[in-house]
Amino acid sequence: MRLCLSCFSLALCLGASLLAIAAEEPFRPEQGKFPPLDKSVAYRGELVFVDHATRRGSLRVEFKSEFFRSPPTPFAMLPYGMVRYHGAPADLRDIPIGTIMNIRAFLPPDPKNSSVVTTPNHWYPLPLENHAILIEDEPSLCLREGKTWKLKEVDLQNNQGIVLATRDSQDAAAAKGPEEKLTIDSTTRFWRGRENLSLADLVAEGTWPASGKKSLGGQSVLLGLIWKPCPDGIFVRYHISDVWLDDKATQRAIQSQTEVHKSLIRSRWMPAFVDKVEYGKFGRATATVTLFGGMDPSLYADFKKDGYTGAINGAENTLKHAGGSYGPAHMASQGTILEVIKTPGVAPMGSSGIQVRFETDLIIEGIRPGRVVRIRPSDWPKVYIPREEFLGEGAKIEDRFPRPDIFPVYR
Amino acid sequence: MKIFLVLRSSFFVLSSSFFVLGSSSIKVFAANEAQGTKNQEQVAEIYRPQAGKFPPVEKAHAYRGELIFVDHANRRGSIRVAGEGMFRRNDPHPFAMLPYGMVRYHGAPADLRDIPLGTMMHVLAYLPPDPRISAVPVLPENNKEKDAGHYRGAGVFPAENHVLLIEDEASYCLREGKAWKLKEVELQSSNQGMILATLEAKQSGDGKATEQKLTFDGALRIWRGRECLTIAELIAEGAWPASGKKSLNAPSVLLGLTWKPTPDGIFQRFHISDIWLDDAAIQRAAKNQTETHTALIRGRWMPAFVDTVEYGKFGRATVTVTLFGGMDSSLYADFNKDSPVLINGAENTLKHDGGHYGPGHLASRGTILGVVKTPGTAPMGSSGIQVRFETDLIIEGIRPGRVVRIHPKGWPDVVLPREEYLGDGPRQEDRFPSPAIFPKYNL
Numbered sequence: 001m002r003l004c005l006s007c008f009s010l011a012l013c014l015g016a017s018l019l020a021i022a023a024e025e026p027f028r029p030e031q032g033k034f035p036p037l038d039k040s041v042a043y044r045g046e047l048v049f050v051d052h053a054t055r056r057g058s059l060r061v062e063f064k065s066e067f068f069r070s071p072p073t074p075f076a077m078l079p080y081g082m083v084r085y086h087g088a089p090a091d092l093r094d095i096p097i098g099t100i101m102n103i104r105a106f107l108p109p110d111p112k113n114s115s116v117v118t119t120p121n122h123w124y125p126l127p128l129e130n131h132a133i134l135i136e137d138e139p140s141l142c143l144r145e146g147k148t149w150k151l152k153e154v155d156l157q158n159n160q161g162i163v164l165a166t167r168d169s170q171d172a173a174a175a176k177g178p179e180e181k182l183t184i185d186s187t188t189r190f191w192r193g194r195e196n197l198s199l200a201d202l203v204a205e206g207t208w209p210a211s212g213k214k215s216l217g218g219q220s221v222l223l224g225l226i227w228k229p230c231p232d233g234i235f236v237r238y239h240i241s242d243v244w245l246d247d248k249a250t251q252r253a254i255q256s257q258t259e260v261h262k263s264l265i266r267s268r269w270m271p272a273f274v275d276k277v278e279y280g281k282f283g284r285a286t287a288t289v290t291l292f293g294g295m296d297p298s299l300y301a302d303f304k305k306d307g308y309t310g311a312i313n314g315a316e317n318t319l320k321h322a323g324g325s326y327g328p329a330h331m332a333s334q335g336t337i338l339e340v341i342k343t344p345g346v347a348p349m350g351s352s353g354i355q356v357r358f359e360t361d362l363i364i365e366g367i368r369p370g371r372v373v374r375i376r377p378s379d380w381p382k383v384y385i386p387r388e389e390f391l392g393e394g395a396k397i398e399d400r401f402p403r404p405d406i407f408p409v410y411r
Numbered sequence: 412m413k414i415f416l417v418l419r420s421s422f423f424v425l426s427s428s429f430f431v432l433g434s435s436s437i438k439v440f441a442a443n444e445a446q447g448t449k450n451q452e453q454v455a456e457i458y459r460p461q462a463g464k465f466p467p468v469e470k471a472h473a474y475r476g477e478l479i480f481v482d483h484a485n486r487r488g489s490i491r492v493a494g495e496g497m498f499r500r501n502d503p504h505p506f507a508m509l510p511y512g513m514v515r516y517h518g519a520p521a522d523l524r525d526i527p528l529g530t531m532m533h534v535l536a537y538l539p540p541d542p543r544i545s546a547v548p549v550l551p552e553n554n555k556e557k558d559a560g561h562y563r564g565a566g567v568f569p570a571e572n573h574v575l576l577i578e579d580e581a582s583y584c585l586r587e588g589k590a591w592k593l594k595e596v597e598l599q600s601s602n603q604g605m606i607l608a609t610l611e612a613k614q615s616g617d618g619k620a621t622e623q624k625l626t627f628d629g630a631l632r633i634w635r636g637r638e639c640l641t642i643a644e645l646i647a648e649g650a651w652p653a654s655g656k657k658s659l660n661a662p663s664v665l666l667g668l669t670w671k672p673t674p675d676g677i678f679q680r681f682h683i684s685d686i687w688l689d690d691a692a693i694q695r696a697a698k699n700q701t702e703t704h705t706a707l708i709r710g711r712w713m714p715a716f717v718d719t720v721e722y723g724k725f726g727r728a729t730v731t732v733t734l735f736g737g738m739d740s741s742l743y744a745d746f747n748k749d750s751p752v753l754i755n756g757a758e759n760t761l762k763h764d765g766g767h768y769g770p771g772h773l774a775s776r777g778t779i780l781g782v783v784k785t786p787g788t789a790p791m792g793s794s795g796i797q798v799r800f801e802t803d804l805i806i807e808g809i810r811p812g813r814v815v816r817i818h819p820k821g822w823p824d825v826v827l828p829r830e831e832y833l834g835d836g837p838r839q840e841d842r843f844p845s846p847a848i849f850p851k852y853n854l
Contacts, residue, residue: 042523048830051480059800060828069767071716071829097483097524196639229710252641258604259629267672325500383672384499386491390478390854399850400761406848408841410829 019088025128029131029156031368032273034348035078040104041129046227047101048072052387054318055081055403056115059101059399060227067236069227071410074116075105075130079271079317079372080350082294083232084136086224087143087250088257089294090259091264095137100238102141102223104349105129115318115402133350138220139253146170149223151216152179155211159281160185163216163240165223183228183239191249222250227297258296265299268327269311271319275355276369285363286338289311289373291352301354302377308337309378312358314366316391319338321374322366324390328374330383333367335360337377456587456611460573461810464718465511465790472555472571478532478671479503481525484830485760485844486512487546490532496564498679499672505547506536506572510714510814511792513577513737518585518693519700520738522707526579531668532679533583535791536571538792546760546844547572555833570682570719573704576793580668581685581693598654602629602642606659606683606825613663621796626671627683634685634692648758665693667837690781694741701739708742710825711751712770712816714761718797720812728805729780736794745795745819746782752800753777753818758833758842763816764808766832770816776808777802779819840851 013291035174041410049072058072079081083090085099095101107303108114108131116130142148146169151163163184190197202208224242272289280308289312291300303310313332314322323331340355347353356375360367367373391399449629460466468788479504480489485667489503492620508514509731516519518529538552539545541581551557555569584590590613598604602747604627609620633640645651648710687693715732722728734743746752754775756764777800833841 048529048828049482049484052478066826068826068828078704093528096527097481169609185706187699187706189699194638194644196634196637196695198695199732200639228706229823229827231823231825252639255641256630256632263628263671265629381674383674384497385672386479386499387502387852388850396853410834 026107028107034350035106037083038348040106040133041127042104043127044102047095047097047099050092054115057092060237063125073126074407075132076116078131079319080292081132084140086253086257087140088254090257098226099137101135101137103132104134113401115404117404138225142222143213144366148220150220153213153215154208155213156211181237187230189242190245192245193248210212210405221245252277261300262296267296268382269376271374274367274369274373283363286357286359286363287354288357288369291354293347293350293352300352300354303340305337307341308338312373312375315372315374317372321390324385325392327384333360333362369384419781431760455698459538465792466537468791471537471575472569473535474569475533478526478528478530481523484790485546486522491569494567500561500563501567504568505849506574507546508574510761511735512574512577513584518582518694519697519698521700529669530579532577532579534574535576535682538571539573544843546846548846555656581665584665590663591666592663593659595656595658596651598652599655612763622848623681625683626682631683632685635640635688636691664688705742708738709822712818714816717811717813719817720811723741726805727803729801731799736792736793745821746798748779748781750779750820752779755816757814757816759814764778766827769826775802
């Protein structure tokens with residue numbers, strides 16, 4: 001009896017310890033599942049380096065100290081990670097170096113296969129959450145969160161100066177943002193309707209002063225932000241690269257970037273997770289996939305049921321096609337779209353919430369539950385993709401799992 | 412094989428196309444008369460730039476391609492070089508900027524960080540000056556003559572990967588006095604289609620240049636004065652048809668070119684990202700890019716070669732440097748006699764040797780004794796402007812042939828981001844970046 005009690009106590013203690021460990025266990029996304037956004041870490045920084053073919057890069061992460069000392073910190077996009085630029089879907093290749101980006105990221109799902117470093121190599125308080133589910137520029141963040149910049153005052157000297165502004169919610173009941181000082185100069189582009197104006201144009205119109213201060217009356221705009229080294233020991237102060245003065249101008253920027261991205265996805269195919277595979281005979285199977293999110297609705301609308309044909313190809317976490325020397329369609333599994341299902345409720349970030357059931361007579365290792373695939377309806381253009389965007393035959397291990405050692409270590 | 416291109420006028424204006432130069436260079440190699448002496452002659456012809464000297468542009472090899480990758484902090488990247496075969500199969504080809512190598516975008520000075528990935532660029536390049544410390548892979552000297560196989564053809568992996576000039580299509584046309592003449596547009600749907608155009612001399616084009624087919628789509632930006640127009644707006648104005656073909660009467664424009672995968676087995680067809688319809692529009696683009704670059708150089712300092720050092724006593728010396736070329740003239744105008752100056756050692760990547768507290772912290776100080784415009788036409792890469800100054804802190808980084816960065820009075824005193832200086836006690840790979848970061852592709 002005593003032994004039993006002891007065992008029971010031990011089991012309780014062990015159970016409690018395991019629970020405690022589980023509670024302390026950091027969250028990592030799992031393969032084939034979209035992680036809850038509330039488990040992600042948010043930060044922002046300057047885009048310093050891009051390796052778009054393997055969907056990774058470096059950010060100079062903002063922290064409460066001397067920004068210039070923050071060494072470029074590598075990040076990798078999760079396979080379903082989304083890039084947004086000018087309020088529209090984008091690819092890392094579309095983002096100019098130097099742009100201030102807002103990021104939501106997790107710890108590496110599988111540190112062994114991470115394409116970026118998983119341990120800190122410096123003493124700065126930089127995040128270990130370097131696998132991004134969302135990376136977006138300032139206008140995209142503002143549009144998504146319903147915020148705008150309110151311009152309070154400008155102070156100009158010799159074609160450069162300081163703008164005093166707040167980033168406020170469009171919800172009148174929400175608290176106002178703090179006043180921020182932002183720099184501006186003759187490189188700043190002002191977008192008004194179809195016009196691309198310079199600072200000199202605004203001065204000539206009398207909207208802005210040639211020199212000295214002028215109140216801007218809380219004018220509501222969107223801003224593109226970059227960073228330039230600041231004099232006078234300023235730790236962090238951003239620079240305005242673009243000002244969208246009206247909705248029409250913003251909509252034109254959105255439309256242009258949307259077209260760029262649509263063209264990319266139609267030629268590179270829609271990325272998706274394989275949810276399940278119902279195996280048939282002689283290599284036949286029906287695969288259910290969930291299309292990744294954040295694309296233009298017209299792309300999803302191209303997936304139509306009842307006899308629409310298409311093709312599906314294995315891909316890596318970098319979204320590189322597994323084969324493509326003769327175009328990705330050459331080795332892809334052909335088939336028919338049986339069904340397109342909108343899953344109920346709000347889709348998690350990274351997911352479109354759209355499932356496609358696809359029957360093929362060539363079920364391969366790359367099309368297994370949890371794997372990343374790329375899928376195309378047959379009326380998308382059938383093109384060959386450039387060499388760096390597919391693995392090639394007899395792919396080496398480092399082609400599938402890019403090594404993090406291309407990133408310099410700064411001391 | 413001697414000089415086969417005559418430099419006719421100033422600096423930026425060459426009397427013939429660099430494309431002709433590049434292909435002529437290949438042909439001359441092929442035309443050596445005696446087969447038995449070919450190897451010996453080729454060895455004799457190998458040219459490499461020397462440290463501290465600006466190489467003759469007629470020794471450069473010209474090619475063009477799509478910008479794929481940029482490591483702007485080390486002034487290197489990759490380009491998909493256009494040959495005669497299947498463009499899409501050409502692996503990204505690494506290149507490094509020579510210290511005096513110039514980048515131009517929208518007809519203005521630029522940095523590699525300013526160029527969007529995917530842009531078609533024209534390149535003038537040499538063999539690595541010192542292959543042992545090349546920041547990009549070193550290839551056999553005659554690599555451009557080899558057929559790369561797999562329907563890629565020759566010339567797509569040139570060993571000449573150290574760049575004197577890399578510029579976008581608009582810059583190339585402005586420098587060469589060329590323009591695109593739009594002959595016909597065909598709308599295949601509401602927002603994509605094909606343009607038939609020729610590239611000819613802007614003033615005296617005879618309309619006989621080879622017609623090229625170029626694609627465009629809904630992302631096309633059309634610049635007219637201060638306006639940025641869409642295809643739909645040109646259609647609404649009646650300038651372009653809503654569908655089908657229309658002759659365009661060959662208006663003279665500048666184009667921004669990129670590349671997109673092409674259907675129907677087309678080996679090589681470029682894509683129009685931008686059209687500048689008038690001079691006002693391109694002048695505005697050039698002005699914006701000039702301002703961007705001017706701000707960069709004022710923050711990072713003017714790069715230069717050390718020409719001579721006249722040593723004095725107790726660390727004092729008089730140094731003469733030649734400022735690198737291709738910048739906006741307002742930057743050179745900031746160097747004035749009798750004004751104070753800062754000078755800092757730099758690497759071939761133009762990274763400052765020290766900068767943890769800003770490059771000004773460890774820089775040598777001095778006074779400008781004179782600013783001299785050297786006679787004649789400056790070679791490409793050089794401004795032709797020499798600055799003579801005296802310092803009381805002559806250091807190892809300021810020796811003849813070395814690269815330095817120099818800061819005149821009035822430029823901002825700022826601290827640089829971490830990747831743009833070497834830091835204290837730099838390691839070998841900080842000074843000489845390893846080419847190992849570039850992936851090797853198998854087909």
